[in-house]
Amino acid sequence: MYLKIAENRLYCRSVVINLRFMLFTIASQVIFEEEIKKSRFQAIAVPVANEQDVKDFLEISKDISTTHQCWAWKIGNNVRFNDDGEPSGTAGRPILATIEGNELSNILVLVNRWYGGVKLGMGGLVRAYGGCAGQCLLLAEKIELIEKKKVSFSCQFNEWAIFQYELNQQQIEFQQDYTATGVDVIALLQIHQIEPLSLKIQDVTRGREQLKMLEEPQYD
Known part of the structure; x- marks a missing residue:
């Protein structure tokens, strides 16, 4: 009984915290x-x-x-x-x-x-x-309001198809710029999308590239 009450209190507290940041x-x-x-x-x-x-x-x-x-x-x-x-x-x-x-x-x-x-x-x-x-x-x-952050990353040409598919699947707004050495990407991510994409970049590029934050949050 005590455990259930404690769990309920923890759940309620979590809901309140989430609402505060909406x-x-x-x-x-x-x-x-x-x-x-x-x-x-x-x-x-x-x-x-x-x-x-x-x-x-x-x-x-x-x-x-x-x-x-x-x-x-x-x-x-x-x-x-x-x-x-x-x-x-x-x-x-x-x-x-x-x-x-x-x-x-x-x-x-x-x-x-x-x-x-x-x-x-x-x-x-x-x-x-x-x-x-x-x-x-x-x-x-x-x-x-949905908070979004502008980020950037780079990849090689043979890696771009993987990232392009991922960005489209997640319905992420992005722009790509083809350079002599690969592809430079700028994207607008919701907060919950940042960590998964960051891990994906590190995995695909084997730690060579990282996700970079560009500016203050934007809101849609």
Whole structure:
């Protein structure tokens, strides 16, 4: 009986640990609007893959009719936020806190404000920006982010058919470059695919080649 309880506790703990490392984003753009003490607030949440996506969206979303355009984004471990003229810490940071509170990544939330003549105070601004962003995210469909890492390896011509078959079987995205001495390969691997491919490379090349990590994780 004690053994079964211990096993169940271990299983539950394992499930919790796995869930903690699951990342989510939103499936598509969502918009939420509300009026707070005569000020109009509009939150727009969009999925983004990189900082260029952020810059592009903020550029096309510029609106000179707004009083403030405050935003926050998170991509992996990277975060940024902007108060756009509101008192420091009252707009961008509450938006970011809402993103992180929903355990989201690869997302940008922009909150536009049209001032209505009534001041909200520091606490009121925090609640307004954070609350509007939160209501917006409640409307969004959340989808799991699959972490991928860009890797590279090389092989000889007579080994390439083996690796090409393996990559295709695992539905791994890859590009190959034929050189004078063999084939250079760049691939995008899910985390669970890294170790098996690394072992395969060492086995086929008899330890001559190794899998190399190229950059920060990417997400699909």
